[in-house]
Structure formats: C-alpha cells, structure tokens
Amino acid sequence: MLFEFITTSTMLGVLGASYYFKTNHSDDGEKILKIAENCGLRTKEEKIRLYRRNRNKEQHFTEYVFKIPLGLELEDFQNKRGKFKDGLNNRSERKIILKDFKKLKIDRSLPKQIESLLYNRISLSKEIEMEYDGMLKIRVYDRGLESRYDLTEDMITGRKKWHVPIGKGLNKEVVHDFEKAPHVLIGGATDMGKSNILNLITCVLLKNHPEDVKFTLIDLKGGLEFGPYERLKQVEGFASNAEEAKIALESIQSKMGKTFEFLRMNGFKDVKRAGIKERHFVIIDEAAELASDGETDKEVKTLKIECENIIKDIARRGRASGIRLLYCTQYPTTETVSSQVKRNLIARICFPVDTATASGVVLDEGGAEKIPLIQGRAIYKRNRKTELQTYYVDESLIESIIKPHINIRSRGEKKNAPHQHDKAEAGRSYITKFEEA
Template identity: 30%
Template sequence: PFALFFFVAFAVSNRGSVIARRKIVGSIVLIFTLTSLIQLLEGYNDKMKYFDYYIQSSKNYNGGGLVGGTLVSILCPLFGTIASVIILIVMLLLCFIFITGKALLTLMREKGEQKLNDHRQMRDSYAKEFKQLDMEDETYGEERRKPRIVNLQKQATEKVKSFFDESEDEDDLHDEIDDGPVNFLEELKRRGKDKKQNQKKEVVEEPISMFEMTEIKSDQNDGLNSEINFSPSEDMLKEVNSIYEDELNRKFGQNEDVNEVENNTSYEVKSIKPLNANVELYKDDVSKETKDQNMKEDSKIKDGTTDSSFDSSPHVAEENHDNKVNSKEVKAASVTEDVLTVDQKLELQKKYEFPPIDLLGKPKANQRGMTDKDLKETAMKLQKTLESFGVRVTITNISCGPAVTRYELQPEQGVKVSKITGLADDIKLNLAAADVRIEAPIPGKAAVGIEVPNKENSAVMLRELLESKEFNSHPSDIAFAVGKDIGGQAVVTDIAKMPHLLIAGATGSGKSVCINTLIMSILYKANPADVRLIMVDPKVVELSVYNGIPHLLIPVVTDPKKASAALNWAVMEMTDRYKKFAEYGVRDLKGYNEKVAEIEHLNDPAFTKLPQIIIIVDELADLMMVAPGEVEDAICRLAQMARAAGLHLIIATQRPSVNVITGLIKANVPSRIAFSVSSAIDSRTILDGAGAEKLLGKGDMLFFPSGYPKPVRVQGAFVSDKEVSAVVDFLKSQDHQVTYNEEINDKIKNAQVSSAAGGASGGNDRDEYFLEAGKFIIEKDKASIGMLQRVYKIGFNRAARIMEQLSDAGVVGPEEGTKPRKILMSMEEFEQYVDEYV
C-alpha cells in the first residue's frame, strides 16, 4: 500500500513527464525482481503452483509471494537456478540505471579516468621535483668549482692554510692574473707560499669552500695552533712596504701625488698581528684603473673572502669608508630631490596595499529566493491569464534574478506584440504584483520578456562581485562592479570604454550607493599611481568620507563655485595632455605611457607617467543652478574629447529634468544608468525611452552603456556606510603621506577668484547687443521688447533685460503700460554717453 500510494502521488505531481513515467516503471520492475531473488533464496520447488507461493508467503511471512514465485517458476525451468540468479541481478542493475539516469559503465569509466589523471599529476609532480633537484645539484657543483677561501672571522687554523697553501684552482687563477699587472698583495701571497714550502715540506689540505665549512673541534685546533703561530720579523715588514711602494710607483709614477694617495688609501702596513686574531681589512679604490685591473681581488675583499692577516690602519680605513658611503647617500638624495615630481612621490612612498576583502560584509546565509515550485506556479498563472485574453503563448525560459524574475514567452504565429504589451495592467492584477515590465521583444531572441518582482528580494553585496571571476580577471584598472543581471550573473564593466556615465534617479532609489560602489571598485582594483579621483559633492555629506585616501588628486570639492573651477582645470589638463601626445606622436594615454616607460631610466621630470583621472559629480542640478553656462560648457568639452586623454566623467543627479540634463550633455555622455523615477517623462530624459518609472527602487536599475541596443535590468550592489568607513580607515592607516597637488589647488582658486570677479563686473557690464540696440531704437524712433526679439533673434528675457539697461542709461523712458517707450536721447547724445561710460 505504501508503494502504491507513493507511485500514485509521484505520477500525479509529475503529470506529463516522460522521465517520471520511466522512473515509476523502473521502480515496479525493481520490486518484482527483488521478490524473485528472495524466493530463490528460499529454494525452487517444481511441484508448487503459482498460487501456492502466495499461500506459503502469507503463512510463514517469507518468500517472494505471488509475483516472485511466478517469475521463479518461469525462469528456473527455462535457464536453471544459477542462470536465473544472473538474469535477475542484471535486471536489478538495469532498473537502477533507469531510476537514477546514470549508466554504470560510464560511472566506472569516470572513476577510472579520475584515478588515471591523479596518477599522471603525481608522476608529473615527481618529475618536476627531480628536475629541480638536478638543477640544484648543478648549481651546487658550479659553486663547488669556484675558488673560495674561508672568511677571516673563522678559525685561525683554516686561515693560515688558506693564506699560505693555494689549491690547484687558485694556481690557475693566479696564472690568469699574471697576464696583467700584479699588485703587492698577490706578490706577498706568492712569496709567503714559497717560504712556507721551503720551511715545511708537508702536504697541506685544500682550502675549504663555503659549502664545506664546519666547526673545527677544539682538540684539532689545539694540535694545529702550535705549528702555525709565529711572530713576524722586521725584514718582512720592510719587504712588504717596498713591494707596496714599487706597485704605486709603477702605476702612478714618482711624483708628489703618491704621498696623497698613500695617505688617502691607508695601504702602508704598520704592523703585523698574530695570525689567529680576528681582523678585517678595509680597502678603498685607488682609481678607476686600479679597480679595473684588480676586479677579481676587489670582489674577494668586498665579500670578505680574501685571506690576509694584516691590519692596515683600521681606524683610518673605517673613517674613509664611512665618509665614502655618506657622500654617496647625499649625492643620491640630491639627485632624487632634483627630479622628484608630485606624481613620482607616490612611488617613493610606502607601496600601496589593497584593502582586504574581509572589511566588506558577507551576504546573509538565510536569504530565501524563489523556489522552483513558486516559479512554475507563476508561469502557469501567467500563461492562463494570457490565454483568457485570447493570446496563446509558450513559456520557453525562466530567469530568476535577485529582485526580479523574467518569464520568456514565445507567442503563436499571428499574435501581435502590441497585444501582449497592452495587457500589462491585467497581468499585474492577476499576478498581484507591485509592477510588471514587459520587454518586447528581447534583443537577440524571438521571445517577449515579462519581468515580475520576486516575493522576497535578496540583496547583492559588493563583496560577492569583488570576489567574482569577472571582476578579478578584468584587465582594466577602472573596472566597475555594477551588480547582478536577471540571470544572477555578475555585471562588470570598464569605465574607459563607457567613457562617460550619467546616473539619474529619484531620492532613495540607490544613486549614492551606486557611486560608492564605483569608488570602492576602484579602491580594490587600482593603484593610486595609475588612477586618481576628483570628487565634487555639493551635498557635503555624501563623498566627504573619502578625504584622506591616496587616490584623491585634491580634497573633496563641496563649494559649487569651486566645482566649476575644478571642471575648468580638467579641461586645461586635457588640452595639456593632447599637446604632449602630439609631441610624442601618440594617439591616447596608453601609447603615451608606453613611450614614457621606454625612457623611464632617464628620470626626466618633464616626461612622467600620466594617471587616469575620474571626475565624479554627485549632484549636477545644484551646479547647473549656480553656474549653468560654465558647467555645461566644461562638461561638454570633456565629454567630447577627454576619453583619449584618460579623463572620465561620472555625473549623477536626482532631478532628471531637461534644464539639468540638457541636450548637449545627453549627446556627449553615451552611457546611462537610470534608477527608479516618478514618471515616464523623466525616464525618457535619461534613457530616451520609457521603463525607468516601473523600477522597484533600492538598487533596481536600467543599465544602458554605449554599445548596448537596449537597457539591461540590473540589481545594483549594496555597500553600507560602515563598510565604506572601514575601507577608508584602512587606507588612512597605511601611513601614506597624502599630499594633494598644490598646483591644481592654486589653479582652481585662481579660476574661482577670476570667475567671481568676472561675475561681479559682469553685473555692471551691458549686454553685447546694448550698443546696437540703442542705435537701432534711436534710428527707428520706437522702442519695444518685441522689436528687439525679432531683429536680434533673442528671447524675451534677454530683450527685456536690454530694454531695462537702456532705460537705466537714459536712452528710453520708463514703461507706460502697453504703449511703446519714449526715446529720450539723440544719436549724438548716445555716442557721447558711450564714450564716457561704456
């Protein structure tokens, strides 16, 4: 009964499924085969009839019952007991394959291939290890072949051996040195060697190499020290000094400079200490010629491997050595300071350390998305709703995203797309959805997409995107982790290919979070030497938290008047960069930096690597109110030309009206992001089409970069203020000496002062049509605003302002209702007024 209930319930829940039908048949055959095997275990009796098996099993509670006994009665007479068992086992395996849908041989083959691959990887790893060991052995052998002598700091016994007894390898080395001039140290070694061989005709061990050095036991030292300790004689001192003088005379000649060389180099041997004393020889370079001729010996002395027991006035040598090192440091510091620029200071500071990903919050583990059951129920309800209105469709695909699920429908032949889009309100009613967006048709597909909000939204955390493969493998330094699309895939774009971005949306729709996501993506991806930021925040509270990070070119600009000056500086920087590009014969910033990298070793401050600059404006509407002309002109110039120069604009506004996002700005900023707006008119202002008014808010956006045929719906990433503060505090704690570019600050201040002065004087200046309008009115002997509009093709406001200026100057009288104004000046009087006051 339990099996029967299970089969019926499974069949009802998977009605129409061929796979479910196949699994049910396989399960029934499996049960029958098991009962037959159980009956065979009880033994086969050829005298029992079919019904006798049922009676026996019901009484004794064993055996296979009616079905098992029937199959045994059929198989055993035909094939025998053993063959029947084999047949039943094969049937069991086939039933398992039908139920699980996995072939047994395929599974065994996969396991075998996996074992084989593991064996191959293990063999390759062993081969690599053996190869590495062979290379180390070769390196070890080469080091063994190099003639090395024990350090002076080691045991006195080994020092004496290495000093007086040279191996065959050292003899070969001296033969090579004999081809050139020989200095007094080499001559001294040879004479000492000959003397020692004459005194003692014993075989001495070879000098110990650096790899063979071991601690000599005390008993061995005691036995050898008695043989090698000796006191030098005065004859030997004279001999050494004569060799040294001959060497200097041969190289420099006999003149007064020899004494100076002797004093400076401190080469004269004053005394000879016992050989078991720990001494250290300092030797300065006499000249470039001496350095070139004695290269091998100098290298030995610097490494501390030259064996000598002489103390050549160590105090004087130490002092000269320290003075030489200090002088080199001073020269290097002075050269560095001469060629140091603002951009190069970052390279000399502490290396930029990227913020750890642990500073960002993980996504919640208990987030519930749409289950398969919910998706199927909504799809069936959607299909029935459309059929009730006479639209027959087939649901081809379902894409479940973080906040929205898209159902792809393929209408039957002859169904108009406009008929489906006209049923949006009816679909919203039947599905009880907050809002429904219909994309008809989906770009690149022969289907209509209906986007329905999920019952429960799942937040997209910024950490998910920064850890994704798309972001980590992105080659650009200014990659932007936008969010996740309807299919749940990470969306990462390159700001350099946008190349400018316009972000618009109502208050609370997620606009500021999107800007924070963009900035955080750059902080986790780019080095301050490669990417710099200029932030304009008229609202003061949004971007001021980023003050102090090393990526900032200047502090966050909060004054709207200063913001227009910052945009004008960006225009000047763009023109300067294009002049440098023309000088180098390159087309863009990438080519220029490649050229600069070729001459980087010259340390020329005029040619340094130029970073990419991203200008972020958080509230464009406020800037357009304060200085509409300057801001619009600067934005348009940057948007038209700044891409190749490496300058990119990110403009955000919460008031997407026509006087804020003008036609010029829209024409020059190709990439847009639209968040939830209040009306379709605002959506058309941003995207040139409707759709943004149906967004849900809280990061739900329409992403429309340049190159896309239609906007893509994306759920934006979320980053909290706490996470932003944690990352900024980490960057500030790196002890970077964040020095803003004072030249830029000065230029912005000067531009601000000049613009303020221009604005103050501009209030007293007349309109450019003032003189022409005055002469025209006097000649016509008639003064009206409408006439000025028609003649000069200007607007009413400007014509009225010109008329007021003429009235203030006394050219025309005050207004008299609807009557034209009186002319108060003649042409001569007007020209006299112009000469005196204009």
C-alpha cells in the same frame, strides 16, 4: 496512531506526485496567449501564435517564442508588460519543502504537521523579459530579483581592466566597462540608491587600480557624501559648492588640454594607444546644483554657465584623454541634463523616478517610472535596457578599502589645492608626467 501515520504518509505520496506532475508540466505559454488576447494584442485576421518553448534549468526560466501578427511591434507588448507580469502571478502555489519533513515530531500531532506542510502555499513572484529578433521572445523567470545583494571584497578583486560590477540582473551579473563606455549618466529619486552606486564604483576602482586611478569629487550636497574620500591620495580635487566646483573643473580642463597636447605631439589618438595607464574620474553628485537655468543671481549664473561649459568639454573630449565623467542627479530634467552632455554619456543608470518624462531624460525612453520602489533597483542601459538590483556596499567595506590610502595632509590643505600636476620642463610649457606601460 500507526494507522494515522500510514494513511497520512500515503496521502503525502499521492499529493506529492500530483504536485510534481502539475508544477513540472504547467505552461505559462497558454496564459501569455490569453493575456495578449484580453489586452487586444491582435489584428482582425490574426492572433499571436506560440512557436516553441525552451526550459533553462540552470538560470531558472522558460523562454516562449511567438510569431506576432503584421502590424504589431515589440513596444505594443512592452507597454502591457505589467499586465503580463500580474497575470502570471495572479495566484499562489503549493510549495512542498522536503527538508521540512525532517523536523516533524513523532507524536499525536503528526497528521496535522504533515497536513500543514502539504498545504503550504506561497505567492508567486515571477518576472519577465521581452525582446524581438524577428520573433517575440518572452522569458518567464521562476522568481524575480532579491531586494539586496551585498558586495564583498572577493567580488571586487580579479576584475579585468576597468570593469566594475554594478549588480545582479535576472540571468547575469551586470558589469560596466569604463574603457568601452567612459562616461555614465546616473539619475533617480532621492534615497533610491544613487549614493550607493557612487560608493560602489569608487571603491572598486580604488581597490583594483590604487596606482592608476585619480579622482575629482564634486559633492554639491554639502560635501558629506564624499567626505570619507576627501583625504585619499588619489583625490586630486574636491568641491562642495559651485565656487570650488569651478576651480576643480578648470583644473581638469587644463589637465585634459595638456594630455591632448602630449598625444598630438607624439602621434597618438588616445591614452590607451599611448600606453598611459592613469584614468581620472570626475564624479559630480547632484549636478542640478550647477544648472544655470532659473538662476536669478547674475554672478552665480555666470559661474554656473562656466561650469556647464567645462562639463560639456569634459564629456566631449574626456574619452581620448583618459578622463571619465559620472554625472549624477536626483532631478533629471532637460534643464539639469543638457543634450550636449547627454549624447556623450552613452551609459545610463536610472533608479526609480516619478514620471515617464524623467525616465526619458535619463534613458531616452520610459520604463524607470515603473521600477518597483526598492532601494538599489535600477535600469542599466548601454545598448539595451537591463533591470537590475545594484550591489549594496557596507560602510565597513568602504572603510577597509580606503583606509590604506588616506593622506596625512589635513582637509584644509587638500581643499586649497583641488588639483596638482607634476611639472616637467619641456622647452615650452610644462606637461603632465605620464608613465608608459
């Protein structure tokens, strides 16, 4: 027994040292060079060349910097991203977890226990990022994103201005600033995370700006998704069909017009310069239901065209007047997302879609059709694309945030008044009453 223990321990030391040396001196750079060669990423005269590698221990990735031949571009390598990722993950590796040795039982089965720990293997799940700044940079992360990150109340509080934490990227938290990018286009297949991201944004805004945020919620899936928010004091408009949507949108357009009048009369370019703290968020879930294209009923088509025109106006003039638009659809097509709306929605969040065409509608480029089919996995794009796992918002957290703000008025009363203004006589028409900072 003692002899077996000593010999097994010796074997453990040798294999452990071998494992340490191998894992700390392995080089994915050579693999990348070989994958590039096999994929034809070269010219007749030149292959890609590795210039340097840098290990980032804190963020658990190694960055490889390559010189690429003249005639090749970043897109050539991005198009082969899947082949690089699969090539770097085409084997398992031995994983020795030292804390597991504390659980060993000192009995006759000890050698087998140690052997099992020594030869424990796990599948690799490395992830890669690519960028180009004169040199091709490929970052290889030891592990990819988790399939779920929960949003907590502590993560919400203390955020700057109108910042909303969206989710986790490979090496950073992704935060959206609604002052720099006031409108957001959100697309993706059903049950992939669109409703969750709308809940996330609404809850963070409500928690951090209860006195300054207002909402108009247009839920064209029957009103069920936004139902818990309908009686909030901050909700000035609620709609569950096209007719109610038109009323709510007209009210927003009227409010926007009065704000512009106030700004013009007082010499301000926008609400921020005027010291106006209120921001009004118009959230449209399943905007495809308002698309007039393909509608055969003449009256309904006219109604939808009117809604579309108001949405275009909000997208165009909303920034200066403090109106923020979240335009969400599970059917991203050129008919459901018009070019006039899209060019003013500079921030995009795209969950998995089935085609590169659908990805192009949301992101102006492909990529979302290749996202893993994991709920909450998405691409966030403002200046550049970032793949991330959006934070998950539990129903109990939603309830705890909205409970203090429930209005005692009934649902029926709320519906009959989709938007209300405080009125002040000003010698002409009434204007919205603003609070100066």
